[in-house]
Amino acid sequence: MSLDLFGTTLAEFNLLPCDGIVNDFGLALAPPDSDALYERLLHGLPWRPDVAVVNGIVTETARRALWYADAPFRYRHSGIDRVAEPWPGDMLDDARRLAEELAQTRFDSCVLNLYRDGTEGMAWHSDSEAAHGPHTTIASLSLGATRKFAFLHKRTRERRDMMLRHGQLIVMRGETQRHWLHAVAKTAAVSTPRISLTFRRFAG
Ligand SMILES: O=C(O)CCC(=O)C(=O)O
Numbered sequence: 001m002s003l004d005l006f007g008t009t010l011a012e013f014n015l016l017p018c019d020g021i022v023n024d025f026g027l028a029l030a031p032p033d034s035d036a037l038y039e040r041l042l043h044g045l046p047w048r049p050d051v052a053v054v055n056g057i058v059t060e061t062a063r064r065a066l067w068y069a070d071a072p073f074r075y076r077h078s079g080i081d082r083v084a085e086p087w088p089g090d091m092l093d094d095a096r097r098l099a100e101e102l103a104q105t106r107f108d109s110c111v112l113n114l115y116r117d118g119t120e121g122m123a124w125h126s127d128s129e130a131a132h133g134p135h136t137t138i139a140s141l142s143l144g145a146t147r148k149f150a151f152l153h154k155r156t157r158e159r160r161d162m163m164l165r166h167g168q169l170i171v172m173r174g175e176t177q178r179h180w181l182h183a184v185a186k187t188a189a190v191s192t193p194r195i196s197l198t199f200r201r202f203a204g
């Protein structure tokens, strides 16, 4: 699953210099499986805009989003209260198992994002400590177009960027959400969709 580079695996390599851990598992899903999952999710899920409060006004995002979980968990994010929906059949079962195996964590929910092209991104944010606890683990599987994923340290403004490719899985863990913001950068160079599956744990 992870490339063996001179005895250390990619997964052991921490992309962040301090205050958190981001492991890159490389192409965790083989191309035929990534292609099949991408097509199934792109065409088979009821994608809808996300909502966020911007300058006090409730606004629909260009990006599409969905949130599935084992139970109707509630989560306040971007100023809006959300409730999780039941899993869409078995569509996400294999991806969830893969994420659990690589991250060595049990996940009970998945936030999915659809960026239809490079004009759509996600602004700097961190994923709520209140909902996930201070040492949350989030596994993120990318499908479709390659996009730049960036990290910005909240205090030092130090920055780390990585490209996320079709089938690539990364894990954010430890104190990453407490000390770092992350974002999906917009770009004029991408004209095709990208989907991210972000597996999380809400129950204790
Ligand atoms: O699309 C991505 O890779 C990141 C998504 C993200 O940060 C989130 O859903 O909180």
Ligand SMILES: [Fe+2]
Pocket: 125, 126, 127, 182
């Ligand atoms: Fe996030």
